[in-house]
Amino acid sequence: MLNISKFKSLLAFIATSLIVLVAGPAGAKVEGDTIVLGSAISFTGKYSTNGIHASNGYNLAVKKINEAGGVTVGGKKYKLKIQYYDDESTPARTAQLLERLIKQDGVKYMLGPYSSATTKAAAPVTEKYKIPMVEAEGASRSLFSQGYQYMFAVLSTSEQYLASSIALAAELAEKNGRKPQDLKVAMVFENDPFSLDVRAGVADDVSKYGMKTVIDDKMPRDLSDISATLTKVKALKPDVLVVSGHSKGAATAARQIKEMKIQVPIIAITHCEAAKIIAKFGSATEGILCPTQWSETLSYSDSLFGKAKDYDTLFKKEYSGYKNVPYQSAQASAAVQVWKDAFERANSFDTDKLREALAATDLETFYGRIKFSPEGNNVAKPMVLRQIQNGKLNVVAPSKWASHPVVFPRKVSY
Amino acid sequence: MLDNIMVLVQAPLVPLQLLLDGIFIGAIFILIAYGLALVWGVMNVKNLAQGDFVIMGGYIAWVISNPKYMGAWAVHPILGLPVAMVFMFGFGWVIYFLIIKRVVYRDMFTSLLATFGLAIVIAQLLNQMFGPEVQVANSGYPTWTWGLLSVAAIKVVAFALTVILAAMVVIFMRYSRMGQAIRATAQDARAAKVMGIDTEHVYAFTYALNAAICGAAGVLISMIWVIQPFFGLPYSLRAFVVVTAAGLGNLPGIITYGLGLGVVEQFGGFILGAQFQQAIVVMVLVLVLIVRQIQQNRYRQAVV
Incomplete structure (x- = not known):
């Protein structure tokens, strides 16, 4: 039998969880002094090898940026953090997980998944919620003929x-x-x-x-x-x-x-x-x-990682077992650098201001120059x-x- | 297309090359198709995991020749042939008692679903163990060239091994006690049982033998083409095409269609482009079925 006090506490529990549910998304994009980026990427399944290369690249850039003081927005220093989900190399799962990141977890700033197929599934979702996404691993030309406004790609396209x-x-x-x-x-x-x-x-x-x-x-x-x-x-x-x-x-x-x-x-x-x-x-x-897309012998450089060669050395030191640094990792790191640059230029957490800032990106990185066309692909870096x-x-x-x-x-x- | 036919006419070594490649390819498919026909004919189980057994065999050759797994014990991948056959025989035996035994007497769809499920599980396990990368085992054998003609020694070796293996299986089926029991069971399982044949044992042996044959084919494939955990399906499909075209229990038919399809595939790919290579194989199957249908129409009787 449910007595009154138990019933009251149950009600209170439901009420608080409702409040948490409602309040959760609003506060989650920036938690205290941390900006949360989200990504659904392939840790298992057929893209897992490259998915892990890419997430290593994301993580290294986040670590390096945080060590260098983080991202400055409105005169305050913020740290970066990435919330990951495993999309199991299935495009349908990628789309579901992005919905979850956006609606449930309240993440407002996305990093792309691995592969053109999963990116193709991700883009309509971010577009629907007007959430900007910087992707580093989807090269298919067809991604950039859909008129997507919120997707930006740091890599050269497949053609x-x-x-x-x-x-x-x-x-x-x-x-x-x-x-x-x-x-x-x-x-x-x-x-x-x-x-x-x-x-x-x-x-x-x-x-x-x-x-x-x-x-x-x-x-x-x-x-x-x-x-x-x-x-x-x-x-x-x-x-x-x-x-x-x-x-x-x-x-x-x-x-x-x-x-x-x-x-x-x-x-x-x-x-x-x-x-x-x-x-x-x-x-x-x-x-x-x-x-x-990239090679460590190229003469590109930036102030965070230094030369392409320095990135190569740092990456190998950080992650054992790599004889060569895959370009998938390098471009993932560059995508995080693009986000940092956009936050600082927009000087805001507003997604529309950030979209404007991303569209105006013109950045020299160790991975090459990054400048987006109106379609969202990087036109400044050659293959x-x-x-x-x-x-x-x-x-x-x-x-x-x-x-x-x-x-x-x-x-x-x- | 016409240009390509002109090339065939002008350079006589080119069609010879295609013919040889076709025969070499066909020989390996004969092995897989024969295994399928065996299981199909004896147990009436259509084994959709056929191609995945092949890929398992390929991974065995790759593992035993890979210093990463074997250290100083790494050996030439061709030695994977006996290893894969023994291992796959045991694997087939276990799978029979775990899964196939329960579906032998059910209708066709149950066995199709069970073996299809098995195929998915094998592919995913290989993916978990070895990752999704494409792998190859290297024989290190040379290539002989003669003008435009080039023949990789490994293909010749594989062909010879295939012939020896097929001959061994045929002799085994004809003369050994077990071979006779398998044939008796295929003819009439109930009668065989009455005659004192342990049909359960025969089924297990047949399924295991098929797995061993597939394993052997996989070892050769890992040295000729490439392997990857999810590449099993094309081999299953091709085996089905060969068996469907040739008919069950028709070894000469399987050999003819196996080699024939290999050659047709090569010529089709050359003349029409690689995109038609597989399409042509299936077209030949459709033609064969149409011709069969017309032939059999004459014998068709009403069942009253």
Whole structure:
């Protein structure tokens, strides 16, 4: 039996919890002297490797910013903190968790998830609640054609991934007394949204230079065999071979290029680092070009992390087990720097003022310059191309940032 | 498309290359398809975890050749073949008594659902243990080239091993006591039981043998293509296509369709582009089924 006093205390309990529920979100965006950023990111599932790389990048930047005194808003110093949820690499879960971060936890400042697919699920939610999000890991071009107002991306978009290899091929052809129009290009792309974006960028550049496409194959997602396509490459002898198909595509291509002893002067493959093709196939990968968002040998720098090289050293010291710092981590750190800069310029916690400040960002970082287009993508930072030279990845293009000359034609002994 | 056909005509080594690659690919699919046909024919269980058994085999080869796991004991991945066969045989046996035993006598959908669930569990466990990265095992064998023609030694080795393995299974099925018992059970389980055959034991053995065959195929695949915890499904599907086209208990048919589909896939990929490689395989299946249907129409009788 419920007696009166118990009933009263129950009522009181319900009332207080209601108050907490109502008051909770309003006060949670800034707790005392701490600004809370939110992110639903992949700690488990198929994106977990890169999801963890990204969250390490977020955490390192937060730690470094807090150590350097934090963020100054209205003359007061604030610390940064990130509230995470695991989206299990499922876009539907990402969307749910963002709703939860915004409505239940009251977080008003978002950092992006990992991958284009999950970012695509996240953006409509942040847009709906007018919550600004700085994302660092969704590169798909289609993210920036939806007219999103509250999403900003620090990385270069997918169509730029391999376009630079076509520009490089044209440059090298002219240097060697050939016309770019005479070049033959072979394209092999996986049949998924990301790789087709990459393909669109390549196709644009190919037609810009008037090159001839001799192979334009799309490998199905579940196929790990491109030997028929490579047989065609042998027969048609293109001057450039470009491949994009995530880690699987890179590993398959590198393995079969080795097995079939493919001799093409320029070969460019995305995801060679993620697929660890140098460790897997050794000297047979010599001379392959790999696009990357960032490299520790670049000469970018800022006042927080110092040079790109310093970031590399710091990251390896902080997280053991990394031989190379993945660019996924570097761009995640840069996203946190963008938030700090926006808070300080807006001098406010108001989300609309912050959106204005983010849109006006023009920031030099160790990761590269960051300046957003009206669509929200970063237009100030180029993709860099690295070439595998003696088992190391050296930056060879664009020439402004190159640390080593490009080896052309590709020299390899199978 | 026409350009590609011209290439085939002008450079005779190119079609030869495609033919060889097709046969090498087909041979491995024959192994997986034969295992499937065995389980299907004997127990009437359609094993949707077929491809995941293959991937498990691949991971065994990868683990035993990886110094990270084996330290100084790391060996050549080809030695994964016996290891994977023994391990997968045991695994298949355990799975039979844990799961399959309970669904053998149920209708088709129960066994389909159970093995599909098993496939998901295996993939997720591999993902938890080894992570989602794409992995390869390296044989370190050379590639022989002759003009435009190039043949990777590992593919030849795999082909030879496949032939030996298939021959061993056939001889085993024909002459050993267990092989006879399996065939008897496939013909009529009740009659076999009456004759004193322990059909439960036969089922467990058949399922375990299938797992071992898949494991062996996986070891070869890890050295020829790439493996990843979630790559099992394409192998399951291909095995189903081969078995459906060839029919159950038809080993020559499985060999013909296995090799045939491998070759068709290569030529299709060359002429129409890689995007049609899988589509062509399925188109061939549809054609085969249509032809069968027309052939069998003649024999169709009304059941009164």
